[in-house]
Amino acid sequence: MPRPRSLTSDQLATAALAVIDRDGLAGLSMRAVAQEIGMSTMGLYRYVDDRGELEQLVIDRVLDTVDTMPPDKGRPWYERIEIMVERLRHVVSSHPWLVPLIIAHRHRSVAIMRWSEPLAAILAEAGLDGRERVIALRSLLAYVVGAIQLEQLGPLAGAGTQVIADRAELPYLSETARHAHDVTTDEEFRGGLALLLRGIGGSTDAR
Amino acid sequence: MPRPRSLTSDQLATAALAVIDRDGLAGLSMRAVAQEIGMSTMGLYRYVDDRGELEQLVIDRVLDTVDTMPPDKGRPWYERIEIMVERLRHVVSSHPWLVPLIIAHRHRSVAIMRWSEPLAAILAEAGLDGRERVIALRSLLAYVVGAIQLEQLGPLAGAGTQVIADRAELPYLSETARHAHDVTTDEEFRGGLALLLRGIGGSTDAR
């Protein structure tokens, strides 16, 4: 019988995401989001307990757009894992500002679990036992999380790499850096993933 | 001829680190650090341009304690890489609060470059060409960065994993989670690293 809500959680998340995409993570504040949807600052607190909950809303909203359909079973297991991983990377990379937010709230996100489910299934099919599966799954997650951040923070082809290339007192590192411009962002990401998958494959093929 | 400074940068970094270790990252503020060293807040600005520079000071101070001596050349290349990686993990894990800080400022740290130098050398010795070396180095960095965060944020043996294990609608994932308590933090980290190293080894051995 009381007054009905005039907003959905989704509208709230959308507004907050709009603020982030426009002004960056530093621009995200309760005041900014309130202004975005034309409500008073304190009005938001009828929908969320605190800023953290608003952030959680945003990352759930984004991660929910990741396709969690198991890939075609005709493909080999490692290709299927690559497909799953690329789907996540694609969604996250389209909102670079909120990478730190996703990292911080990842473990409370149901969406990331739904994404992990087919991954666990594929690893099981590949013949990994329970313990191997735990380790493989966590390493994949670790690699994805780390690689996305590296990519976001300092692209391999960027200025930072050039600085390294010019450091004479670090001969091996700078020599390596000089090869970096040959490697695109996609090649880097897929290359590293391929290394990890080859390692995981060793657990099954070598038996 | 003017009045001399009464503080070194190192004292400043030490004070800030003490604040973080005591009160967490949230407790780090210019006011708190000023109080820690018995100076006024604005006095700090004679030493750093802004808060970010203070943070950089702290992480450099910590990362400088990582041993960058190349490991004994008698050991196989993959063991030497593991030694280098474990050294970094050990230092970072002893200051868990500042993991996010290290992530954010990592690319501006000279210490991390000095740590990468022997890594690049070992990979070269292992027979990887320039392009392979770029990818291997970046994947190792990605894995380390990601794994340390995962470890810090939600230990495999923790409550979060139990929650997953109880989710009936995610059969494969929860079945996998039920094996997690068998895997210690060290086993998890080394296991994932071993997978990656095996993949890297495939670039050289298989030739």
Place this chain on the structure above:
DNA sequence: CCCTATAGGCGTACGGCATACGCTTACGAT
């Protein structure tokens, strides 16, 4: 059609933050 209980939405205020600016003061060189 009106009444009323309920929850929605808002304004104000507080304590904390980083930091710009300008003053005072200690000090080394002369």
Place this chain on the structure above:
DNA sequence: ATCGTAAGCGTATGCCGTACGCCTATAGGG
């Protein structure tokens, strides 16, 4: 003894999240 320089500090500004209390729109019951 004096003086130029930079050290260190006090104040003030404009952000931030959010606690608290008020007013009011609304749906259901009469």
